[in-house]
Amino acid sequence: xxxxxxxxxxxxxxxxxxxxxxxxxxxxxxxxxxxxxxxxxxxxxxxxxxxxxxxxxxxxxxxxxxxxxxxxxxxxxxxxxxxxxxxxxxxxxxxxxxxxxxxxxxxxxxxxxxxxxxxxxxxxxxxxxxxxxxxxxxxxxxxxxxxxxxxxxxxxxxxxxxxxxxxxxxxxxxxxxx
Numbered sequence: 001x002x003x004x005x006x007x008x009x010x011x012x013x014x015x016x017x018x019x020x021x022x023x024x025x026x027x028x029x030x031x032x033x034x035x036x037x038x039x040x041x042x043x044x045x046x047x048x049x050x051x052x053x054x055x056x057x058x059x060x061x062x063x064x065x066x067x068x069x070x071x072x073x074x075x076x077x078x079x080x081x082x083x084x085x086x087x088x089x090x091x092x093x094x095x096x097x098x099x100x101x102x103x104x105x106x107x108x109x110x111x112x113x114x115x116x117x118x119x120x121x122x123x124x125x126x127x128x129x130x131x132x133x134x135x136x137x138x139x140x141x142x143x144x145x146x147x148x149x150x151x152x153x154x155x156x157x158x159x160x161x162x163x164x165x166x167x168x169x170x171x172x173x174x175x176x177x178x
Contacts, residue, residue, distance in 0.1 A: 043061065059128065059132050062085075062095055063095065063098070063099060063104075064129075064132055065085060066081070066085065066092075066095050066096065066099060066105075067099070067104065067105075067121060067125055067128070067129045067132075068129065069081060069084050069085065070105060070119055070120060070121050070125070071121055071126065071129055074120045074121070075118045075119070075120055076118070076119055077110075077116055077117065077118060077119070078092060078093060078096060078116075078117050078119060081096070081119060096119060099125065103122055103124050103125070104121065104122055104124055104125030104128060105119055105120070105121060105122060105125055106119070106120055106121075106122045107119050108120075
């Protein structure tokens, strides 16, 4: 039996403020506080200690996010990557430049439009990302020790759903980002 205190309602979507129900009015502020706390607590715990021994260079959160997206979207354009990261193209260009100099990302000119750079992980970048993912997963296993498997699965499903909603609201659905 799941250990979460409230049942997970299904099929009831939140609408405009006038149609919100009381349970959502109480739950949304709790969710906001919990997400803020999770981000604050996981940033140093998942990125620094878990990745300290991974690879020859430190992998900061921005570099990890960049490598992760390039693994999911090989051969993407710099502008597409910037949109997916929700940052300015100049910021993405600097990040990609650092990763290129470190040998983790390769760039090539587009066959059709020579002004366009296509980006992909190098073998070293792929290996580092695999090691970083493993380190992060091991850290998460430690944080979730004592949780029931059904609770971990429910949390994963709900966070995936939230990420999907956030992507839709931001206009960054993967199909539309190209």
